[in-house]
Amino acid sequence: MIDEYLEPEIAKHVLELIDVSKHKALLIEADGKTVEVSRPLFINQKQNAYAIDSKRWDEAYNMLSSGIANLVKAFIKRHKIISPLTGELLHVTPRRLRYTLATGLAAEGISKRELARILDHTDTQHVNVYFEMAGKIVEHLDKATAKGFSKYLSFFKGRLIESDEDAVNGERDDKHLTFVDDQNPADQADIGVCGESSVCYLDPPYSCYLCPKFQPYRHADHEHVLDCLLVGREERLKKYENARLGIQLDEVIAAVAQVAKLCEVGAHNV
Template sequence: MRIVQREQGWFPSQGVILDHAGLTMDASGTTWDLNYAGGPVSLDWEMMPIQSSEILAATVKYIADLVRTKSAKTVHLTFGILLKLGNSASFSKADRDRMEIPAEFFSELWQYVGRDVWEMHYFRHWYRSCVDRGCEAFSAEVAFELDEKRIPGRLKGQAVLSLDPETGPLNDLEITGLLNALRAAHNRKTLLLDEQAALWLCIALGPNPFQAALLREQDVEILTEGGQSFIQIRVPRTKKPHQLPRTEFKTRKLTMEIGQRILELIEQNRHYREVHGWPNEAYEFPLFVRRTPRPDQSTGPMAQYAMHLYTDDFTLLVERAARRLGVISPRTQKLLHVTTRRLRYTFATRLVREGASAQELAEALDHTDLQNVHVYFDIKSDIVESLDRATALALGPIAQAFLGKIVGSEAGAVRGDDPRSRIMSFDKRTEEAEGLGTCGEYSFCGLFAPLACYTCVQFQPWMDGPHDKILHYLLVRRDRKLAAGCDGRMVAIHDATILAIGDVIARIEAIHGTELA
């Protein structure tokens, strides 16, 4: 980056201005702190590679206008792209010699940005805007020439289209493994409540991390209809760059399982406040809360967000929680890489597979138009075409589909002395019921036994149980659906259970092998 020598009083102060949300921002000095609820965002004009006072004044006024009309993220992105101006020899010469900026600067920057050619839109808009301001260093003829150039848009959806195993949407087996591990972590108390709640919301609602970081306790409601209670949450909309944060919401219903985790987190937050106090009454109560106020927003127009996580903090919260679960991907045979972006991709692809229209998907993702959702309708299926016993036994342990505990017999199981805890299987051929294992859950369970038991952390399969029969039954049903041309979702509906049974059988065979040795 070109180093620019500055003279005293070189910066053209813009005073205090109102940003796009109507909040005050100090634009008098060389550092502009933008009002952004997602984290600290600032512009350092000392870094701008412009020496000419005329070009600098036009550029400063251009950015000030963007502050008034665009979101903080857009302003920050534009400023960052303009910092690359110093990589054009033609621009640097014109800037140094106080000459008109020639069209060559555009071609040089085009070569410099390489694959990020979409950035040229920002250089072109900046040049055109400075021409409109009457700055003599900018030529109307050059601006017209730039307007005639066709600039490709930003490539989108590559990770989704390719179903990339590291960055694309999770497949059915991966998301099932993640859910099973998440439920087991709650029972075993191996994840913090904020980690559980963050993962659950990302899986169930697919929010971007900014939306999640903006959530507050007041957004969660318990309602009753027809004698039935349910929990809903108001998710802030963030695709409206001209508005303040938290001015529009989308209300989403939560399952009781997810809602309960959210309520537990709120109760934990309230208890913490009672014990430790609250730094300032001007600070609102976020759902995902910091322990100390944000230094960049402890005062001023954004003070209400002082106890909210930064967007990056929420992203790290989700990633840390997923790592602690230790789920292994059957595709890569490595620790499952989970990010908020991947969970958002997964949420969208599953909605499409369940029959959502483009309009419904855009609404669920909080998009204002349909241009960014069509990629989800073009991806290939991630259904496993064939699955047999050998594959199930090989993939089952890798996928960690089974989370319970294998016991030698009923006598060695938790609740083994309670006949009501037995999990039975009915053999249609012999018309006899056979015992598979024991349920360690003391409360009522609404799951469909015995198939749902294999992916439950409370299930204790017996070593001599007829697990191979259940596996054979599911594999035969799967093959019949596949041969009949059934929808992929119907073919793979029990794949997680098949892998869990394969895991159980593989473990039992390993135990027997150890005993024989």
């Protein structure tokens, strides 16, 4: 048995799923005898005819890929998960999830042997395609995409303010945050106030957008900050051969996009 790490939130749901079905006895008629068989995580209540016909009794209640696909589609529909690119329900299949997982792991440097084990391949020759694909992927991100995804990502944890009077530490000059364009240092603008009372060890101003103590001004030009970040991102993509090495601060980009979107929505509501 191999131990696998799961994110705590995912692990919680897996344990709940196990708990719901652990008292169900799964029985099958095998060679004239009624026997209890292994309990999969997702139970096929109608039984797996292919497994039974080939006498793979332990797989008698395993779901087919079509059953898993139906579960995924139902989840997408139930939670109304919309693609920010198409504006329609997200199209997801088990195969797409498998490809995404494999390509992502290959891009992050997993070994071929370990990836083959995760994908349940008997050798490593079939995983080469994922490593070839990972090296060719160009991570594209523009303002429209970043702001589209910002509706579904919650990297910004702070709160918008109208003025210094609304802010914690608003009266302290040393807590006012200024954005300076790396390409044009003369281009500077106040973007908000730090609500941390003690010494802050973050690297302002970009990292501030991820901090729950950050209080961005609603009237500040966060769109400009987003533009500068995206330009810098493109420069890194051109500089490095490996796209993964060239991409940094994507969570910050998402957070800035979220702030810009919130300000935009607020302006329409005024």
